[in-house]
Amino acid sequence: MDNGFWYSYDDVPAGGDSKAALETSSLERAVLTGKVTAKYEYSFIGMGRYLSPDRVRASFDLGKKTGIRFTCIGGGGVYRVKVVSTHPSFINKDSDNQFGYDFTAPAGGRKLEAPFALFSQQPGWGSVVKINDALKLIKEIQFMTTTRPVENVKLEIEALEVF
Numbered sequence: 001m002d003n004g005f006w007y008s009y010d011d012v013p014a015g016g017d018s019k020a021a022l023e024t025s026s027l028e029r030a031v032l033t034g035k036v037t038a039k040y041e042y043s044f045i046g047m048g049r050y051l052s053p054d055r056v057r058a059s060f061d062l063g064k065k066t067g068i069r070f071t072c073i074g075g076g077g078v079y080r081v082k083v084v085s086t087h088p089s090f091i092n093k094d095s096d097n098q099f100g101y102d103f104t105a106p107a108g109g110r111k112l113e114a115p116f117a118l119f120s121q122q123p124g125w126g127s128v129v130k131i132n133d134a135l136k137l138i139k140e141i142q143f144m145t146t147t148r149p150v151e152n153v154k155l156e157i158e159a160l161e162v163f
Contacts, residue, residue: 004050004140006030016040020153022047029158032143036150045153046144048084049160059086059137065162067115068141073156074105081114082142085134090127097126099134102146105155113163 008022020034032047052058068081082100090096099119103112116135121128143157 003027003053005054006047006049008032008034008045008047009142010034010045011036011040011043014040014042016043018043018045020045020047028160029156031157032153032155034153036145036148036153038149043148044145046142047155047157048140048142050140051138057139059139061136062116062138062162063132063135065116065135067113067117067119068160068162069111069113070160071109071111071158072103072105073107073109073158075107075152075154076104077150077153077155078102078104078146079155080144080146082144083116083119083135083138084140084142085129086137086139087129087134089129089133092126097121097128098142099129099131109156 006024008020010018010020017039018036023031030047034045036043036045051060080100080102082098084094084098099121101114101119145153
């Protein structure tokens with residue numbers, strides 16, 4: 001899990017026109033910037049970190065882990081951190097209703113500890129999977145916007161770790 005990589009994503013493949021940009025200096029720090037529009041009903045931008053190298057993209061068993069911790073710096077916006085599972089019950093794969101936890105990223109920054117016990121699926125859509133089953137096959141951790149529209153998104157994540 002120590003040699004993965006960061007990437008960014010947006011709602012363009014779903015018909016939106018939001019834009020995401022990513023700045024990384026190492027695996028220890030990533031900054032998401034961009035704009036979330038209202039063209040797509042569920043518009044968003046985000047960034048994620050694969051837990052293995054680009055050509056491997058392996059899943060890891062986090063079932064015996066407690067959660068994740070990281071430092072977040074933002075403008076007071078609310079974001080969702082998600083653990084993306086390759087469990088076969090997620091029929092829509094990455095686009096399915098993966099387990100997540102909403103948090104606020106203050107301008108001054110804060111260290112956040114997010115126990116998996118607080119992660120949940122959003123109500124009313126997607127595949128229903130037990131969290132203990134999903135945690136056995138985690139391939140990446142994502143951070144995404146939860147509000148729309150947002151003219152200037154800036155979210156910095158540092159020192160991401162599984163504990």
